[in-house]
Structures are given as structure tokens and as C-alpha cells.
Amino acid sequence: MVRATRSLAQNRLLEVTVVAHISAIALGVGLLGSVGQAVMVAISFGNAGAAGAAEPKEGAQVTQARPDVGAVFSDCPKVCPEMVVLPPGQFDRGAPYVHADPPPAYTPPETVVIDKPFAIGRYDVTVGQYEAFVRATRPTDIGNCRTDRGTVGPFRLDPQGSWRDPGFPQDERHPVVCVTVADAKAYAAWLSKKTGRRYRLPTQKEWEYAARAGATEDSIDPSPGDESLCRYANIQDARYKAKYPGALAGGCDDGHANTSPVGSYPPNRFGLYDIVGNVAQWTDTEEHGGTGNTAAGGSWSTILPVNPLSAQPAYDRNMRRPWIGFRLVRELR
Numbered sequence: 001m002v003r004a005t006r007s008l009a010q011n012r013l014l015e016v017t018v019v020a021h022i023s024a025i026a027l028g029v030g031l032l033g034s035v036g037q038a039v040m041v042a043i044s045f046g047n048a049g050a051a052g053a054a055e056p057k058e059g060a061q062v063t064q065a066r067p068d069v070g071a072v073f074s075d076c077p078k079v080c081p082e083m084v085v086l087p088p089g090q091f092d093r094g095a096p097y098v099h100a101d102p103p104p105a106y107t108p109p110e111t112v113v114i115d116k117p118f119a120i121g122r123y124d125v126t127v128g129q130y131e132a133f134v135r136a137t138r139p140t141d142i143g144n145c146r147t148d149r150g151t152v153g154p155f156r157l158d159p160q161g162s163w164r165d166p167g168f169p170q171d172e173r174h175p176v177v178c179v180t181v182a183d184a185k186a187y188a189a190w191l192s193k194k195t196g197r198r199y200r201l202p203t204q205k206e207w208e209y210a211a212r213a214g215a216t217e218d219s220i221d222p223s224p225g226d227e228s229l230c231r232y233a234n235i236q237d238a239r240y241k242a243k244y245p246g247a248l249a250g251g252c253d254d255g256h257a258n259t260s261p262v263g264s265y266p267p268n269r270f271g272l273y274d275i276v277g278n279v280a281q282w283t284d285t286e287e288h289g290g291t292g293n294t295a296a297g298g299s300w301s302t303i304l305p306v307n308p309l310s311a312q313p314a315y316d317r318n319m320r321r322p323w324i325g326f327r328l329v330r331e332l333r
């Protein structure tokens, strides 16, 4: 780990800790130049293996206000989330699920252009990171999460259920859950003030761009129904079914009935962990006339959606659930 120590007074740059640099392999994603002109170049990103696994190279360079594409950085020691800088590029929404014939249409076909780099969380925001926010801001309204306490599903409104106690054990490396969109935005506002940078929830399109990481197929499943699926994500599995007997799924064992520590499964080709499974992630995109926001990626409590990258259902933004968390975007200016 290398820490940059240039001060704000010296160069108007806040301290940035670069914790890794994604190693390079050409993916061949169409990119845009910095002036917005369409330029096709091969990007360097992700040592993609069977699961798109990237292995960040520790001890990378010092970076400042605008870390390089591929850099993994943190804006403060300990409590700031690690962020990965993604390149500009484009992708086609509504791309067909690789195994479905005919493919289900979850989103209308559309080419989405990301015209400038942005950074996004390497992991979901963790319990430990959220706890730092709670200690600093002391929010009073944290309860009314839906838990399975006292029963075995379905999840019911629980006044005592909260991010501290979602109804199952978590430690500081687990993704925080039982947060509303407003809770996530309050965390982003606190982090922005703390670091002098702009953090926010990703849009639905930014999330999908990050999730796809250049993939045109809409699946993390190399072979539907294959036992290997449990190597790729924490989803509704045999352990879930053992805890919740009415569950439909079963089959393979991913090791966790509820949340798992972030980073327990291989990353995608952008080096992002837990994009699919573990917890669904709030986005800033509103639906249902503004009463709901989309939450993407599925979770430990869902059967892997047919289209895990483009299927992004919307939920009541004010409801706390033990299977929705979030990761943030950090803007690069």
C-alpha cells in the first residue's frame, strides 16, 4: 500500500491512498476519447479468468485527485471505501441472456454511452464503514427493518430490526443492510463532506456499465443449473433452503445462508466484487412515479435472476430490508 501525502494547501488535492492497481489485459471495449469523440481503443482492465477474476497488484503508484483508470484508491485511511476508476465506454442495455431462447426483455434495447471516467466502490459499503458514519452523525431513525426474527420467513416489519441487527449475525466486513435510499444518501453526503470529494449513489446505467465490465452476455452463470454457480456469488442456495424450508432454490452450497463478507467471491473484469448476489444495491434511479428506486444485482435471498445484470427491479425507497445495501460512485473532477 502506498499513501499519497500531498496536502490540500500544496496542490489542492486531498490525500488519496492508492491501495492497488488493476493488472492489465485487453478487453476490447469501445471507448470514447476525453473530448467526447468516438474512438475505438482497447482498454487495460482485469486479469479475466473463468469468472472474470481480476487480481489487483498491490503497491502501485501514488495518484492524486484524478487517479488513473484502473487504479484502486481510498480517499482516507480505514473508513473510506476502496474505489476503482472505470474508463469511459459504452454498452448495450437489453442484451440477451446468453442461455435464454427467446431472450426475455427486461430493458428496452439502448446503447448507453459513459463519456468520462468515474470511480465506483470495489465492494458494497460495509458494516464497519457505515458504523463510522453512524458514530459521527448519530441518526435517530434506524429501525423498522424487515427481519425473520421470531419466525422463519417471510420477512416482517421489525421495529427493532436495523443495520446493527438485521436478524442474522454480521461482522464489520459484511455489507451493511437495512438502509433506505435516504440512509445511503446521508452516508454519501457525510463521506463527501469528510473527504472533500463528491460521493453519490450510481445511476441505474452507471451500475450496469460497472456490472457488465465489457461483457455483452447478461449472465454470470456459465452453465445454468451447474453446481459451479455457487462459486461465483452468494445467492439463494442449499444453506438458505435449510434455514428457510419453503424456499424454492436449493442445489449448490455457496457457504452462506445470509450475507457473506464482501469480496468472498471472484470479482468481475473491472475488479468489482459482489456485483451479483450478497446484497442488492440501491441506485439513484427512480421508478414507480418516484416512490421507488431500483436495486440491482440480486442478493442472498433471491434466486439468481434470469438477467442478473439488466434485471433491476424497483423497491419502496423508504423500506429497510436485510438484503438491500449499496455501493457508491465517486466523481472525478
Ligand SMILES: [Ca+2]
Residues within 6 Å of the ligand: 234, 235, 236, 237, 239, 240, 254, 255, 256, 257, 258, 300
Ligand atoms: Ca447463499
